[in-house]
Amino acid sequence: MIKKNPLARNLSSITLSAIRPVNIHFLHPGIREQHSSELIMADLMDAKAELSDYIRGVQQIMFQATHKVRQPIANLLGLSNLLDQQYHTQAELKKITGYITQSISILDIFTRDLILFISNLANSKKE
Numbered sequence: 001m002i003k004k005n006p007l008a009r010n011l012s013s014i015t016l017s018a019i020r021p022v023n024i025h026f027l028h029p030g031i032r033e034q035h036s037s038e039l040i041m042a043d044l045m046d047a048k049a050e051l052s053d054y055i056r057g058v059q060q061i062m063f064q065a066t067h068k069v070r071q072p073i074a075n076l077l078g079l080s081n082l083l084d085q086q087y088h089t090q091a092e093l094k095k096i097t098g099y100i101t102q103s104i105s106i107l108d109i110f111t112r113d114l115i116l117f118i119s120n121l122a123n124s125k126k127e
Helices: 029-085 090-126
Strands: none
Touching: 029 090
């Protein structure tokens, strides 16, 4: 004789309103851990991309500082030495001051560009 399962019920009496969603995380904790590790990996990849962008920005700043700042400074130092070493006519002094003004203008333009670049870099990091 086959015994009936005492827990078995007539399935036709169950309505959809009686069916509640099951918390699958409760049944399988590994799923929650997998989901969390996927989120952590995504966050790490985002952080890595952000860091790479930041490093590229710093490298650009360093390149510009070594090339666009050093040249006018070297020019100013050379002109300063030239002024100290010998007597100059009015025309020579006017020419030297023109070179000084040119170097100062280059530094001014670079400084403005650098400030804008750093501001854009900081704003892109906030977004």
